[in-house]
Amino acid sequence: MTNAQLTLVQIDNYGPWTVTPDPRREMDLQTMQSRLFADLAQFIGGRGGYVFFTRFDNMVAITNGLDRTDHELLQETIGNRYPVTISLGTGIDASPIVALESATAGLQRAGSAQDGDRREVLSGDFLSASERTPEDVQIAHFDVNDATGKYTDQLNEFDSFIQIEQGYATLMRYLREEHGALSFFVGGDNIISICPAMSADDYHESIAHVEADAGVELKVGVGVAETPHEAGMDAKHALEACRHRGTAVELGVPHDDVGVATD
Amino acid sequence: MTNAQLTLVQIDNYGPWTVTPDPRREMDLQTMQSRLFADLAQFIGGRGGYVFFTRFDNMVAITNGLDRTDHELLQETIGNRYPVTISLGTGIDASPIVALESATAGLQRAGSAQDGDRREVLSGDFLSASERTPEDVQIAHFDVNDATGKYTDQLNEFDSFIQIEQGYATLMRYLREEHGALSFFVGGDNIISICPAMSADDYHESIAHVEADAGVELKVGVGVAETPHEAGMDAKHALEACRHRGTAVELGVPHDDVGVATD
Amino acid sequence: MTNAQLTLVQIDNYGPWTVTPDPRREMDLQTMQSRLFADLAQFIGGRGGYVFFTRFDNMVAITNGLDRTDHELLQETIGNRYPVTISLGTGIDASPIVALESATAGLQRAGSAQDGDRREVLSGDFLSASERTPEDVQIAHFDVNDATGKYTDQLNEFDSFIQIEQGYATLMRYLREEHGALSFFVGGDNIISICPAMSADDYHESIAHVEADAGVELKVGVGVAETPHEAGMDAKHALEACRHRGTAVELGVPHDDVGVATD
Amino acid sequence: MTNAQLTLVQIDNYGPWTVTPDPRREMDLQTMQSRLFADLAQFIGGRGGYVFFTRFDNMVAITNGLDRTDHELLQETIGNRYPVTISLGTGIDASPIVALESATAGLQRAGSAQDGDRREVLSGDFLSASERTPEDVQIAHFDVNDATGKYTDQLNEFDSFIQIEQGYATLMRYLREEHGALSFFVGGDNIISICPAMSADDYHESIAHVEADAGVELKVGVGVAETPHEAGMDAKHALEACRHRGTAVELGVPHDDVGVATD
Structure with a gap:
């Protein structure tokens, strides 16, 4: 049986930011999004995980092997280097869609993706070392x-x-x-x-x-x-x-x- | 009537490279692809064009305002900084799909996308200043x-x-x-x-x-x-x-x- | 006789930002600084100029060939993609140090490098096409x-x-x-x-x-x-x-x- | 007493590469060097270490907390994404200069920095968990x-x-x-x-x-x-x-x- 730890990466309040105070240059948005994804790929990939660009403002990762400290560090380093911040929700289940459902629900409970006050949320659980198996x-x-x-x-x-x-x-x-x-x-x-x-x-x-x-x-x-x-x-x-x-x-x-x- | 100048950006022999000598780490490929796209977005975007990631190994750009020298410089700078090189084909037409058809055909005539000897091809024409209009x-x-x-x-x-x-x-x-x-x-x-x-x-x-x-x-x-x-x-x-x-x-x-x- | 157009690139209010609200991770600052410099090198280098990292919070460029529009675009694209903004001062002279003196003075007149309200200043003149020579x-x-x-x-x-x-x-x-x-x-x-x-x-x-x-x-x-x-x-x-x-x-x-x- | 683990990062055969077959655009070299450093800063910094750009073709890091596997992964990920490769030498000592001396000697023994055949060397020892102390x-x-x-x-x-x-x-x-x-x-x-x-x-x-x-x-x-x-x-x-x-x-x-x- 598998046991996937999924992480939803959501840029905080991204839609409004892209048009504030005026619409920003599209190629700058594309650059920023794809470099943010690249940095996630390096961070998560270097620790054994995978991340996918999905919609870029929302990215899905499978993070078996990354714990809470890793997720906190990821939020900190992105916040230090980008004009935007990210929220992270995690979920664990034998079924990937159920794990993602749980990861998403954690962020949704904390507020809307376009709530200007909801920043750098970190919700959900992490697999402990003792729970992990070679078939996860x-x-x-x-x-x-x-x-x-x-x-x-x-x-x-x-x-x-x-x-x-x-x-x-x-x-x-x-x-x-x-x-x-x-x-x-x-x-x-x-x-x-x-x-x-x-x-x-x-x-x-x-x-x-x-x-x-x-x-x-x-x-x-x-x-x-x-x-x-x-x-x-x-x-x-x-x-x-x-x-x-x-x-x-x-x-x-x-x-x-x-x-x-x-x- | 529009007059779009389309550019097909194709990473040379990319598929084989990703598995030579062994399959490379997926997150490294994702990082490299998305950063390459980001660099194209900055280069083309800073000169008034748009580029889209499409399949990442093949990217489509609309480059009205970029001439042959710009395209040559783009190939040179990517070749200087990445482990891969790019070929560029251009086409011009009132119909975007016809322009892209022409852009693609130029590269196809030069060889297969997986031909190890076909590198840094630059084919096709460029809109001259006198041909350009505010409705292109x-x-x-x-x-x-x-x-x-x-x-x-x-x-x-x-x-x-x-x-x-x-x-x-x-x-x-x-x-x-x-x-x-x-x-x-x-x-x-x-x-x-x-x-x-x-x-x-x-x-x-x-x-x-x-x-x-x-x-x-x-x-x-x-x-x-x-x-x-x-x-x-x-x-x-x-x-x-x-x-x-x-x-x-x-x-x-x-x-x-x-x-x-x-x- | 030479005629150098120098540009001083200054990150706005950078020192205070690096310790607000708390000192930021040094390796994040190093990453951000060196990537900002890399982006300047691509932007300025792709237009025929040279930029040097100097102190990273202040960078010196020689920008013969870049006009006011280029400088405005540079400020816009950095502002869209980084957590910091940049001010730019330019100066022109046969003597590089005199040109830089003038470029620096323009920013100094606009306020201190650590004035939180002084953002995205653009000061100084640009060489016109008719002034330029092959010995500049x-x-x-x-x-x-x-x-x-x-x-x-x-x-x-x-x-x-x-x-x-x-x-x-x-x-x-x-x-x-x-x-x-x-x-x-x-x-x-x-x-x-x-x-x-x-x-x-x-x-x-x-x-x-x-x-x-x-x-x-x-x-x-x-x-x-x-x-x-x-x-x-x-x-x-x-x-x-x-x-x-x-x-x-x-x-x-x-x-x-x-x-x-x-x- | 301190116990520093120093790592020398050396780009393999970099000088000759910068002029082969012809001198490469300086701003491309600057971009590549500073982005390589930024990637090292993220990799090493995210694991608790510090790296300094020094001469860019040779960079010095203090890597207490990074083991052999981390160093191997660093070489692999850089090799996958850059047109150059890196060699790494490590040394451990109470005196930082002695540790770096040892780190440097390991690479020197393997060949010259400009030996085209000497690639991705990894030499030296790593602090084991049991050796580490809060005053290292x-x-x-x-x-x-x-x-x-x-x-x-x-x-x-x-x-x-x-x-x-x-x-x-x-x-x-x-x-x-x-x-x-x-x-x-x-x-x-x-x-x-x-x-x-x-x-x-x-x-x-x-x-x-x-x-x-x-x-x-x-x-x-x-x-x-x-x-x-x-x-x-x-x-x-x-x-x-x-x-x-x-x-x-x-x-x-x-x-x-x-x-x-x-x-």
């Missing part, structure tokens, strides 16, 4: 079969993007509805999902659904570990195995267990 | 009505994201198919579109389509100018006007003309 | 002879640093007092000076002074051009010529003139 | 009395800089020669020193020496703790105490001991 995190790394040959080198970039985006939109809804998994587009033709304990069959069915519904062919590598980084690296290696073996689904060997590979 | 660029800035109240403060963040994403997916396909416009999610509940000469009625129909198809209510401010930055700022002010007037569509006053506002 | 900027690029062999690979890093620092301290004072030139350590064993019209003999004497006073052997390449970037690149090439020819002083060929090389 | 790190934070009133608001920026620089140069040499301490200019009028166990009298003498030799009046706050961050924060608070009490030297209360404040 399941990460699936999907990509599109031959995206370069079929799309990038053939279509104009926007139509390539639409194809990839369609595949992503279909997968994200399917995995959320069927499994409570959270899927994020991470660039190129790559999608990374935070999953509950899912089987090879579950992944085969997901891929079949996306192909049937959106006409996009995916493959997936899956990893299970104590931290997102370890699970994600196993997933990447498993995806490489898909490439070499021509398979659609590969499950990485769990770190403390005998693994079973499958196509 | 039409930018539409959409956002979702009361996204904070309806989604962010009510749903868990992933379900909020799904709602916004659905609205975006519907709009991007509609505008591309009906008008050859290119729409990009830019964070929060905001979508920015590079449009051909479209009327207030066209925008009303677009918004109606998204509401009917995805159940997401949008409003839009539109700006027309010689550069993306000016058109985009007019669009932002027009969107503020929507907020204050409770209207769904506002067209900013063209810089060299008498404008007509409409809801 | 003289840049000298010094380095230490065989610094790696004599210091880096032999001494502990702090003692290497002391040697380089001594050479720099001696040179900076000599050039300021004798010629009104402004010299900046730019990393490694490199010093870049903004100079008035100086001759090869002047440079030979400077180098001899540093060797006699601090025991550090320098060589120098010099460039003259309309912009700092062009002059600086010529200086770099001239310094490469020193390396290949074993000479101590090389003057790059002026862009619009017949140059004279000398050792 | 002594940090002194100096600043100049009324620098804004006496220099910044009075002189041109270069002459202000010369004054500060003179004070720094004198202090750095004195502390290195008399105590084996390592002093770094950190911007504004601030100098931070990594010190061995020094007394209040030692600091009074240092300040008197700088005033006599360079005419610059300093004050200093000192902190002692298990990590540089904690010692540095205590030093900052002690420096604030100097300001409020009008004293020249304040020693922060050691974390696990009864402290003695002194002027």
